[in-house]
Amino acid sequence: MKPTSSSPGLRALSASLREVREARKFGLRELVRALEIDPRLLSQWELGLRVPPVEEVARILGYLRVDRATTERILFLATHAKEPNWLDSNPADLPAALTAVMQCERTASQITNWSPLVIPGLLQTPDYARALLTASEIKPAEADARLVVRLERQRILSRRNPVRLQAIISELAIREVVGNEDIMSDQIDHLLTSAVTSNISVRVVPADVGYHHGKLGMFTLYDFPTDPSIVLLEHVYASAFLNELEAISGYRKLVKLLQGKALAEDASQALLREAAR
Template sequence: MAATAGTPRARALSAALREARISSGIGVRALARQLELSHVQISNWETGSRVPDVETVAMILAAIRVSPAERERILDIARNVREPNWLTVGMNGIPQQLAGVVECERAAKSIVEWTPMAIPGLLQTTEYTRAIKETGGLPQTDIELRVMLSASRREVVTRQDPVHFHALISAAALHEPIGRDGVMLEQLKHLVAMAGRPNIAIQIVPLRIGWHPGWAGPFVLYEFPDTSPVVHFEHHSSGAFIPAEHDVVEYQKAVEYLCGVAMDEVESVDHIGEVIDHMEGAP
């Protein structure tokens, strides 16, 4: 099943197996002895370089004694791991697909994200994220868990060997008042600070320039060092990974177009600074 290694589903499966084993308190070598397998095989499955079949996944889950609900969740990923596209419809499916997003972020060599109405998640402040999550009507404990997860995901742009992140942001997102007083101002100052990192490029796409492909909706393009690129887009209650080459090429063209109409990096930071000055000078 090596052909599926590196796909978002395969990455989600490897992460699920790894986290389930760690939660059980069983080491890789101990699990390998219990199953009479090589510890290298276990490691390959947990890193995503190899993909186990459904029967093997079931055997692993039985050995580490996961809960029935967790067992079914992980087996569902394994059963569909060969499917190239990953479409999720309904709020209940988003957390499962989020595991694929997190693993793509960790494994990518570069990420390009276009956001027409909000600040990209990897560049959000904690309070900006919390303000968005609070509009969903979730219990406070769920909100805090999601805020913590979002904060942990940002490590990919600040770690020792960070991913290269290119943010294309509509100017509209800079002016939309998200959260209570001060949240948006803090967020914009954070954008300026992050733009100073060598692995982060921020370009603002101005308004009133006519139609462009970005108006079709937000998307994220992941490029990997060892596998083909994929596109991900997520809406309120649905999301999809698109790995098909002809679709990825179209999104790469969209990125090129958006870069062409956007302000350059220096102009973008200057523009954000002007918005900050206006906010600080407002009565």
């Protein structure tokens, strides 16, 4: 069954249209006058409330003189914006998937993250994040850009109306040394600090619980105040966004399974304190 509201691709498209307009310092009214577009339509396109025609997207990008690579990316989003699920499999085109992730994070009321091998991005320290990016053989300049974006994304946890984050982390992610011992010690201290924040829950699944479906990979579940939920699946060379109700239902069941295997918050904090020694 298809959702009744914004698809992952439409969220990425609307955010991209707004970002390119603002980057070129055009106001909404200014662009409306220049292209003779109904102001309500343009506003709805940028809010992800309606799907803009591909031709209109191309006209906007042409008028704003957007570079070729960005134009191709946004036109791809416009072409596939109505699809309930979206697979981004072009690792060189970071902004497409990342824009969708950032838009989901900004508008979510709750984020549930299962991370079996690494600390979730929203809870990573700068040194831990940089160590991960460096180990991924990413060019230094690109790694710096991704690090800035990753740290900027974390502001949703401390803004006036913060997002609620439920982080379920495998003990394997806590024990695996990323960078060096000092980086890991600081990272675990950061988890402990985050865990006592009112809008953040950190629970650890012990390494010895045996096999469960969660071991097949990480995922993030975004819940929104009114829109259907979205699940993000991440791999080395691809990101998939799922919006179909059947898929969401399956991942909710998996969240319940993981909650049942995870330590309570107090016990999780005790494990973290032991690991930080």
